[in-house]
Amino acid sequence: MDNHPTSFAGVTPTPAWAFAQYQRVRATLPEGLPAHRQPKTQTLDSLAPLLEQFRVFVFDAFGVLNTGSRAFPSAIERIRQLQSLDKTVMILSNAATASHAALVRKYQQMGFAIAPENLVSSRWVLEQRLRSAPVPGRYGVLAPASSEPDTLPVDGHPVLPETTGGQLDTFDGFIFLSSEGWNETDHDTLADNLKRRPRPVIVANPDLVAPRGDCLTLEPGFFAHRLMDQCDTLPEFFGKPYQPAFQAILDKVPGIPAGDILMVGDTLHTDILGGQAAGMKTLLVTEEGSLKGMDIPDCIAQSGIAPDYMAPAI
Structure with missing residues (x-):
């Protein structure tokens, strides 16, 4: 059973709300392309016309390959087609709840022929x-026990639901892996503790929301930005749209120019913005994901983030 929060402090996330929140935190994200370098977006039916144009295809996961635990059958077929054409296929995901090995198994069980070296998660980057x-000291890890937090190369200890403010004082910093099980009481306890004694907060998943079937869940990025508003703390983010995640992809395909790589995602402020900042070409999918049902041209105009291509799905 999925236990990621679908509401918090009276907020139930919708695509319009999520877009507005990404706009609100825009200053904390990488700089985008200046207006004169923004591409003129080409609308396609799918990425089929681009099969021969790129050597490497990088896919976001949620909203592109799957929604929650359900894989899109058309995405499975498209990945198989690309692999049959000897294209390099990578998954670049902000998922951080599962360990790298567990996440690879998840996508393999869904039907994607993905090897461990073809998946880069924000947790793996971290x-x-x-x-x-290495970071010195004792870190509190915000994640369920099922997420195998002991894979982190740090002196980390789970922050449990019953953890009190006094117990939080024993930590020199915090690693926010997952919002699964996170609630208002937990968040307020942590925020109050950080107000009294600011310490580092490392965020493995910068996403504000994630599409999971018929709802959006609130992800660590949302809570981290809330902490920024409440406390004297500046979280360190890993994952899209930040540079380390995209550099990890470039490092895995040495010798291939960034312009020969297509980044495919459903979110302007993470997949498209980050891909462009890394020099990659980008494709925004719109049928599912964080912008589902939105006026996409208006979102592009408001954000100033224009993908090279746009299609309902891959």
């Missing part, structure tokens, strides 16, 4: 950073 630049 783990690589912690290995190359």
